Amino acid sequence: MPKTYRIDFENFTPDTLLFAIHADFADNPGLEERVSFLQATVPPEGGMAGVEFEESYSVMVIDYFNLKGIGIYKAFQSIPAAIGTAWSLIFKDNVSQFKRNSIGKASSDTITILNRSKTKATLGIGIGGRPAAYKKNVYVDAKAAFKISHGYYLQVHRVDGMVKYDVQTDPVKLEFAGGLNIAKVAAKLVNSSKIVISVEYDYFENARDDSKL
Incomplete structure (x- = not known):
């Protein structure tokens, strides 16, 4: 059976943010164009969203x-x-x-x-x-x-186009190790000037995709 992964997003910043999931393809730098295969737009001030995908x-x-x-x-x-x-x-x-x-x-x-x-x-x-x-x-x-x-990474973008705060622009590697299948992603404002991303991991037997409710 293909593996299923769940990614939950929480946005504790003053900006609406787009979270985009990309797959990593090894040893071919510059030969492929990689595109985000999953996205979630999350409202500010405690907004939440979740996505789920099957590794098929x-x-x-x-x-x-x-x-x-x-x-x-x-x-x-x-x-x-x-x-x-x-x-x-x-x-x-x-x-x-x-x-x-x-x-x-x-x-x-x-x-x-x-x-x-x-x-x-x-x-x-x-x-x-x-x-x-x-x-x-x-x-x-x-x-x-x-x-x-089998690698994945996360890229975060500001949605409104207005420059309010610096965003952590480097891709964030998602490390689903040891059977873990849930990534809990949080965006927070640090020192009132920079949006940074943190990730915690967990495991659930049957991850639910709230976007399909």
């Missing part, structure tokens, strides 16, 4: 479009994929699409995608059904390889 992977064909000046990447095909498998993108029925089954094995910690369609393609990996990383403009007969590290 999928191969994706990603489409790009522009929405009101913001670049959006969206999967237009997503197929569940096990780590250590290789996949092929083909051209069938007048559209680029994956073969429904893997075409063989990859390294034990990697998912690979071979572009056998007729055009360049943006190929990606999803976590819990949401895009997490992609490689743009993979040429025909070229391969995209994604090395899975």
Whole structure:
């Protein structure tokens, strides 16, 4: 069974904050574009939110479009994929699409995608059904390889655009060690000038996703 993780957020600052969860992909600096696959916008002064995700992977064909000046990447095909498998993108029925089954094995910690369609393609990996990383403009007969590290990190952004306080901008590594599956994230204002992030860990048998209530 895939692992399920729960992340709870508390915002004790005067600002509305966006908490964004990213996956880490090992040993490929600069080769992938990584995107936040989960986000939570949390109101100020004691606001709370929670998200939950299953550590299951999928191969994706990603489409790009522009929405009101913001670049959006969206999967237009997503197929569940096990780590250590290789996949092929083909051209069938007048559209680029994956073969429904893997075409063989990859390294034990990697998912690979071979572009056998007729055009360049943006190929990606999803976590819990949401895009997490992609490689743009993979040429025909070229391969995209994604090395899975099972690591995650958190990035925090101010929402209102007004500069009130400094925000801890470095990504915060989420360390789910020893079977722990709950991260309790708190944002606090320190010395009336800087927003800092702290994380505590716990374990629950059945983590509840309040966003689905």
